Amino acid sequence: MIYLALIAVATLLVLFVRQRYNYWKVRGVPYLDPVFPAGNVWGLGTRLHPSEVLQKCYDKLKGKGPFGGVFFFLGPTVLATDLDFIKTILVKDFQYFHDRSFYYNEKDDPLTGHLFTIEGQRWKNLRAKLTPTFTSGKMKLMFPIVSDVAAELKKCLVTEKDDGGEVELKDVLARYTTDVIGKCAFGLDCNSLENPNAEFREMGRKIFTTTPLSIIKLFFVQQIKPLAQKLGVTVLNQEVTKYFLKAVKDTVEYRESNNVERNDFMNLLIKLKNAEPVEEGSSRPMEKLSLNEISAQAFVF
Structure with missing residues (x-):
């Protein structure tokens, strides 16, 4: 009985994979033959950078039409x-292409509910709220x-050069970026240029681990x-999630309790949280952003 069940499961799996990998064929779209389970992205994240994988696929499909079909593991992708x-995709027909098919779970993994992952009407509503925060003036x-963090970067480069002669630029620039994001998005002085093991920097590393x-x-x-x-699956490190949610909440x-305002992204998000207009002179009614929503936008900043 167990063997029959295993055979049935294996058969269903084979049929499912075949059905997925016939997606472009039945639609008459030029495509690259996939190989289970990675589809057309073998080597991604191990031997090859995503740009190298895409370049190989692009070179094979170029000239066969305005677009072609590839498979990201089992997922058909244009x-x-x-x-x-x-x-046409980015301008004229953008309303049909704004969903990116990334996994998100606003309820159980709140930091995944940002503008780059959510879909449909939720995306449209959030985009309308956030658009005023990304104007050139803002x-x-x-x-x-x-500029202030850049001044700290200059000091850091001088100090590290005087101490050791050689400077690991990748690490220094990552710390610079961390401090800029910390100040602009979270309103925090991370000081990772001064302290490479600062907590904010450590949490940033864990995101990409x-x-x-x-x-x-x-x-x-x-x-x-x-x-x-529906099963409540999370993809972010829960220690990271708790840290950033608490950082935004605090x-x-x-x-709000000290009436502090700064010219940063967090200040704009707080205005959206309180349904205040982000643009001066605007009388357009605003819907409030929840604390989790502003945390997610700051997280992806």
Whole structure:
């Protein structure tokens, strides 16, 4: 009986994979033959950078049409190969292409519920709220913050050169970026240029730390996204999630209780949280952002 069940499961799996890998064929779209289980992205994250994988696929599909079909593991994916078609996607028909198919779970994994992952009407509503925060004028207001951190970067480079002669630029620039993000998005003085082991920097590292188990987990949730969402599957390190949620909560509470305002992204998010207009003179009614929502936007900043 057990053997029959295993045979049945294996048969269903084979049929499912075949059905997925026939997606582009039955639609008459030029495509690259996939190989289970990675589809057309073998070597991704191990031997090859994502850009190298995409370049190989692009070279094989170029000239066969304005776009072609590839498979990201089991997921059929469009690869645009024509400039005019790309313009159509990004401008004229953008309303049909804004969903990116990334996994998110706002309830159980709140930091995944940001503008780059959510879909449909939720995405449209959030984009409408956040658009005023990304105008050129708002970005210019943050320039003094970036400039201040750049001054700290200069000091750091001089100090490290005097101490050892050689400077590991990748690490120093990562710490610089961390301090800029910390100040602009979270309103925090991270001081990772001064202290390479600062807590904010350590949490930032953990975001990008992957294990074989986490890669397998991410693969499966991408293939069964609706089911994974219902089961409450999370993909972010929960220590990281708790840290950033608390950081935003503490910052918001401090600023609101002490009437503190700064020219940073966090200040704009707090205004959205309180349904205040972000643009001067605007009388358009605003819907409030929740604390989890502003945490997610700051997290992806």
